[in-house]
Amino acid sequence: MKRKNILFIMADQMAAPMLPFYGPSPVKLPNLSRLAEQGVVFDAAYCNSPLCAPSRFTLVSGQLPSKIGAYDNAADFPADVPTYAHYLRRLGYRTALSGKMHFCGPDQLHGYEERLTSDIYPADYGWAVNWDEPGVRPSWYHNMSSVLQAGPCVRTNQLDFDEEVVFKARQYLYDHVREDGDRPFCLTVSMTHPHDPYTIPKAFWDLYDNADIPLPATPEQHSLDPHSQRLLKVYDLWDKPLPVDKIRDARRAYFGACSYIDDNVGKLLQTLEETGLADDTVIVFSGDHGDMLGERGLWYKMHWFEMAARVPLLVSAPGQFGARRVSAAVSTADLLPTFVELAGGSLEPGLPLDGRSLVPHLQGQGGHDEAFGEYMAEGTVGPLMMIRRGAYKFIYSEDDPCLLFDVDNDPREQEELSHSPQHRQLFDDFLAEARARWDIPAIRRDVLASQRRRRFVAGALTLGTLKSWDHQPLVDASQQYMRNHIDLDDLERKARYPQPCQNQ
Structure with a gap:
């Protein structure tokens, strides 16, 4: 049986709700x-972590952040952590990444044979969080300029990036059908929209009218939980009300950026059809985290509320899996074992893994119904953990009050249940489970030690000759296009798709 290709498309900061x-x-x-x-x-x-790098490291490895040191956006991702790219490569797949993955450290491949672009974010330790000085707000932290400057644009840094990401991904698909051999591919296409700043070209801005933009519910700041209050101070919003028109502009631009992602997905789907790959390719679409978009008065991510933590996840493989909805709680850590099973492989015994295959869900046979999360980055003073199972979400901290929500019946999380008498036993059970699962003092020590090492090393590496870890896509121009050492007719024939008959 011919093995299916896998096209894994990622959006950045796309809020599922x-x-x-x-x-x-x-x-x-x-x-x-x-x-x-x-x-x-x-x-x-x-x-599994509502921040770019920790979420992505968990997504590609299937291991929770505390297991692999994925503490914040400047955490080193060790080269010996197995990823789905390593697994699929061992199974004979061509593995390629076009776009963002925010790998930090000198290994910028992590099992991918090719990275078709550089990354949009730095690969060094410059964005490390500092629990030793919890009251100090670093200059690189998010601020509210993304909202205050929201509106239409002609060009941005992020548009430059995503245009290249999609162009290179489509070229990869064209090259795949023009090359000899029958190796299947796993191509990951990771765009940076709809991540802020909230700005998008007029064509996508004009898809929406101000009247179509619902405004968020914003409670009094002093009524928020302690972590939410710290986040407001992290991005410099505490006691600084935002103009309503800018809130609306930011959400309108965000909606436009979601449509921009959809437009690019359409281009990739068209390329699969043009190249005859559509029937042989499983398409997976997901993201790294969401965006609060002003709900609860919060912006960006960095919390466990639904807008920040829930991600889109859909799998399209007509003829293999029937159309259905899955209500059970799952996480992006489940993608590694899912990809391995889809590729006809098996997991390596003895290697650690927190994710579980989604294939039983895809086949309509049920499956697990729980997701775990860990957050140790901006706004925290200690680990902030999450358990999602059944109807409930439990947010666990030894520094802040724990939170409990019935997200099935209260999807906007407006009623916090930790003090509800009828939920007392459930709350106690969740708390006992969390304390058994996580050794918070040990994790706190590990995080602090990692932060201190990285701050020291980062300071040293800014001195003297700079040797960048940022990925440099190498292009051999001597093998591109038309060159005198390549037969012209042979080159033109091989580059054309479909190829003309030899005798014409």
């Missing part, structure tokens, strides 16, 4: 909505 295939929404996503109609949609998929 805002998307039309999860509920009523003004966001226009025709291509993704069509995939959702014909595929398997996970209604309760979560990131």
Whole structure:
């Protein structure tokens, strides 16, 4: 049986609750909505850490952040941590990454044979969090300029990046069908939209009218939980009300950026059709975390509320999996064992893994219903953990009050249940489970030690000759296009798709 290719498409900071295939929404996503109609949609998929790098390190490795030192956006990702790219490469797949993965450290491949672009974010330790000085706000922290400057644009850094990401990904697909051999591929296409700053070209801005933009619910700041209050101070919003028109502009631009992602998904789907790869390719779409978008008065991510922690997850493989919805809680840590099973492989015994395969869910045979999360970065003064199981979400901290929500019946998490008498036993059970699962003093020591090492090393590496860890895509121009050492007719024939007959 021919093994299926895998096209894994990622969006950055795309909040699942805002998307039309999860509920009523003004966001226009025709291509993704069509995939959702014909595929398997996970209604309760979560990131394992609501921040870019920790979430992505967990996603590619299937291991929770505390297991691999993925503490913040400047955490080193060790080269000996197995990823789905290592697994699939051992199974004979071509493995490639086009776009963002925010790998930190000198290994910028982590099992991918090729990275078609550089990354949009730095690979060094410069964004390390500092628990030794919890009251100091570093200059590189998020601020509110993304909202205050929201609106339409002609060009941005992020547009430059995503245009290259999609162009290189499409070229990879064209090259795949023009080359000899029958190795399947796993191509990861990771775009940076709809991540802030909240700005997008006029064509996508004009898809929406101000009247179509629902405003968020914003409670009094002093009524928020302690971690939320710290986040407001992290991004410099404490006691600084935002103009309503800028809140609306930011959300409108964000919706436009979601439509921009959808447009790029359409280009990739078109390329699969043009190259005859569509029937042989499993398409997986997901993200690294969401965006609060002003809900609860919060922005960006960095908390365990649904807007920040829930991610889109859909799998489209017509003829292999029937269209269905999965209500069980899962996480992006489950993708590694899922990809391995889809590729016909098996997990290596003796290697640590926290994720579980989603294939039983894809086949309609049930499966696990729980997700775990760990957050130790911006806004924290200690580990902030999450358990999502059944109808409930439990947010655990030894520094702040623990929080309990019935997200099935209260999806906007407006009623906190930790003091509810009828939920007392459930709360106690969650607390006991969390304390048995996580050794918070040990994790705190590990985080502090890592932060101190990285701050020291980062300071040293800024002195003297700079040797960048940022990925440098290498291009051999002597093998591109038309060159005198390559037969012209042979080159033109091989580069054309479909190829003309030899005798014409």
